[in-house]
Amino acid sequence: MHTRQDVLRRGYYDEHLQRIYSLFDPSRVHVMIAEKVWADPVKSYDGLFKFLGIKQMASDPLVVGRRPEVRNKSGYGKMSEDSRMALAKVYMPHNEKLFEILGYRVSEWDPPTMKTLSALKGSAGADEQNRN
Secondary structure, X not given: OOOHHHHHHOOOHHHHHHHHHHHOOHHHOOOXXXXXXXXXXXXXXXXXXXXXXXXXXXXXXXXXXOOOOOOOOOOOOOOOHHHHHHHHHHHHHHHHXXXXXXXXXXXXXXXXXXXXXXXXXXXXXXXXXXXX
């Protein structure tokens, strides 16, 4: 049985990448960020093919990447903002270490700010009022 800490630890990508870099030269490792692959699969896979030294295999996003409507169909529903903030707090120090290791930030992983959350909650309330 997995503990909560076991499940959270899977997202400590800094630790995973440090382990991989201890086994392989970093120049021989290509890191792909899922959110970037989903946003632009052709560009992401072109980068991978270039890294591997092979020719581009396809330019159709439906061929090289998962269609956006196929992913994230877990059935769990939308994560609450409180849960999102709690997870952001847990992962923030690990993500900061990962960004140092990578040499760049993954902006999609930057934690939401309280101002952003307030705006989101405010717009959700406005949407509810507009429906009534």
